[in-house]
Amino acid sequence: MREFCDKRGRERVVIGACSPEVPENPLRGDLEEAGINGYLVEQVDIREQCAWVHSSIGPATAKATALIRGAIDRSLRQEPLEDLSFDIAGAALIIGCSEPGIQAAMKISEAGFRVYLIDEEGSGRSPTERTPADPDSGILAGHENVEILLNCHIEAIDGIFGRRHVKVHTAQGPREFEVGTILVVTPREASAKDSFDHSSSDNPSLITVAEFERLLMGLEKGMQPLRPSDGAPLRRIGFVQRVDDDKEAGRAAPEQSAFIALAITQALRLKRLRPDMEIDFYVHEAEGLLRTSKALSDSAARSGIKFNSVAAPPDITSEDGSTLVRARHLGHDESTDVESDLVVAVGDRRASGMASRALELLHAGTGESRTGGDFAGGQAADLNRGIFVIRTSDSKEAAARADNETEPAASAMVRIMRQQTVRVPRHVAHVQEYRCRGCGKCADICEHDAIKLVEKEKGEQVAQIDELRCEGCGLCRVACCNGAMALLGYTTTQLLAQMLGMIEEVGG
Amino acid sequence: MRCTGSIDPALFIQAFEKGVDGIAVIGCRLEECRYRFGNVFAEEKLTHVKGLLELLGLSADRIISERVTSADGAKLADRLEAFVNEIRELGPVPITPSRKAKNADKESVDKEVKQLVEDTKAYKCVDCGKCTAVCPIPKFEPEFPMPRIMVLRSIEGMTDHLSDGQDIWTCTTCGLCNSLCPFDVDYCGFIQGLRAQARALGNDPTCSHRGLIHSAMRIMAKATSIRQDRLRWIPPDLSISERSDVFYFVGCLPHFDTVLADRNLRLTDISVAAVQLMNAAGVSPHISNDEVCCGHDLIWTGDEENFLKLMDKNLKIIRKSGAETVVFSCPECYRTFLRDYQEFEGDLGFEPLHISEYLQRLMDDGRLTFPKRESATPVTYHDSCRLGIHLEVIDSPRRLFEAAGLKVVEMDNTKNRSYCCGNCAWTNCSSTTMKMQLERMRQAKRTGAEYLLTSDPKCQIHLSCAMSGKLPIERELVDVPVKDMAIALAEILKGKT
């Protein structure tokens, strides 16, 4: 290929081969060495799209031809770009002093990097619940690179990939440090039920978000879930936001937002499967819905899900198989009872607060695929930006899986820190200033605080992208009604050309 | 794609326009978004796209969304197979994709432009500069070539800018320059013609909403034997007739409601109000499920081919209905019928009227009366460029307001010297557009009116768009609620103020 490009002075290359989504794509690497800008190289995944999924050669070839045609048309509209580059600090933050956290800390410190191992709890807990990372227990003896900070509270995590600035509060006072990679070890599965009083958590109709997820998966497979108490059909479901009693009033807990968001997506899925289902959300007045959930809850409200703002967490009682949600709505003195067939308790266990808070601050998703498992192969840094998640749980399988994930996650962290500088494709948002109306809708949707409105001249604002914060999700592009926002490498012109090329090839 | 959340609804509609029969969206499970809510966002957009498909008469089942993990290969294969079978059953999308025409050569364009200079009397221009002085754009965008320059360029036979220039798309075709030209140059007709030539040269406009709206319009033009679903907005208590002398032309309001769903504009309430007002005067109009877009936005973006298809469909349906009068809520449809359809077709055989003219007529005949009101509510009225400047329908709305007990306080720029809402035919919306809109809202605010009444749903869309986001100035300077005139009148009729 190099010779071919050298001789003929090619500028753009389309490759028909296997998946381009491999770390340090060797084909692209070779072409870049031959002086071709990597952004002008398109790679079509013929193997997975055609060879692996078609049994006869005719359709497979036709599809391959169309895919290549699309790639050519797209490539013709690509612009040469420069990668973004991130400097990586040689220190790691590990959140959660349980077994996986300690194992990873040892591994990373053996590779010569500093590790901050933090936990919100102190030492001396029961060894069956958690492995005590008590400095006195000797388990980390000989690992001077590991600093253990217990009774710790995360104040803030700012900065960008590779240089994240962490502020924590410990019993000994505040601490600040800079880290290149972060591992979040989450404690066992959320059990919001724990926070309702004992009588009600015996109620089989009061379930957690995780339990509801299993129910929903069944529903998606065509099963008909019934009321747990007596097997009657489900008609009305309440989602109740749980709030810590000892929380400062009026201060929203960031870790809550991930759970609320998850619950709303569940409710939306349910509504789509069963449009007739009545769904009520009870949101605590002081907590409210956090910013990230606003777009979501608006969308849910539009699909007919009812949001109630309540002054205090509702009481849940059971009576003859049905469950009563007694809530005092904002601005009302009387409580009202709503009969529900199922109540989902939304919220995190307090104990997992730190992990959730960290994920929230890092704008990292909380779903399964964010766990170490997916990143174990050491995916391109572009995909995970130095953040790894290991989800532990009470169940044996989950513990075993967490064990399996620890070593690959730690190795990937070491690999990133060894590189010192990591290049990330510049697939980021880009504003066409002339078209930008300065409405800020893009900034509202951005999860990563990558968009700011700045004054262009008096009485005129324009959106500005922080390319190092932007993760290239492309939501802002769709949110901008006027097409002023583009995603580099995925612009409307490029995608449209690719699509039309394919259509023409198939139809023509 | 990086995330299903970054798929633009415009791409879906454009794919169908080009003859794609079905689209499967395959992405991560909802709770497993790498970007937290990208896929939820995608699902929401998909519901809008599906709504639009139904309106257009294409089944919403032509799109599926599968949320899978890497372990779901077999399941996905089954689903896709079932989907393909379902699409086979639905049959191909009944759209004949137009072959991409080869770009026109310069010679023929030069010839056309020469003819255009003749037809629009552009040759009469004496370079007096009156047009330039009134054009609202250069005030905010000094690089905008004055209308005068555009005319002179063409007179001199200069056509190079047509193949890539943006200016002809930036002009809002508001017609102010037209109405002031002492030598009768038909500037808007001139721009309309130039745009067709620009398009022939491959210079497409940068469409707002990334071409989604034009694409939906082209689907209406090109689709054959398709059953639209456009009458859902009609509440049961409206009186409409199978046959009537009066044909009420709804236009694209249901489509805009779907496309702009997240703005919650409820534009079809305008149609409800219009019919309520007619009902109050004892008129039960005919409304057709078979009408299509009038084609205004296509002809003003140079797409004459599809414009003509739309025109043919509409004329056939209206003539078949036997109606003598066609009433429009949208001045753009009205202008398109009155000017463009007649230009191509000659006499249409029926009388097009804007709702304000029609209601005024009903009022003059004593059929429509408004309840007496104690004190007059101060309102201001935005003459849309089509109605106020192009067609000079100026008194009818004002007489209605007066009769309904509304007191019109005029803005600085008003009547046939009105000030454009900033956008025409969904092209080249920009920072300049935003500034023009804020200027207009500021004028409205200064009158102290309680409402800014519009007679053009699109002005309402664009002006309220400016107010829907963050503002570069204090909101108090511009915040006047924008309301359609028919809605305001219907409310008064019902005794609401």
Ligand code: SF4
């Ligand atoms: S959404 Fe679009 S127009 Fe609005 S500020 Fe962002 S880029 Fe500009």
Ligand code: SF4
């Ligand atoms: S692409 Fe995503 S991360 Fe980047 S600015 Fe847009 S919304 Fe934010």
Ligand code: SF4
């Ligand atoms: S107003 Fe008419 S005559 Fe005067 S410069 Fe403009 S087009 Fe020419």
Ligand code: SF4
């Ligand atoms: S039509 Fe309006 S926007 Fe266009 S050049 Fe004339 S005055 Fe300016």
Ligand code: SF4
């Ligand atoms: S002003 Fe009009 S064209 Fe521009 S973004 Fe808003 S609605 Fe779209």
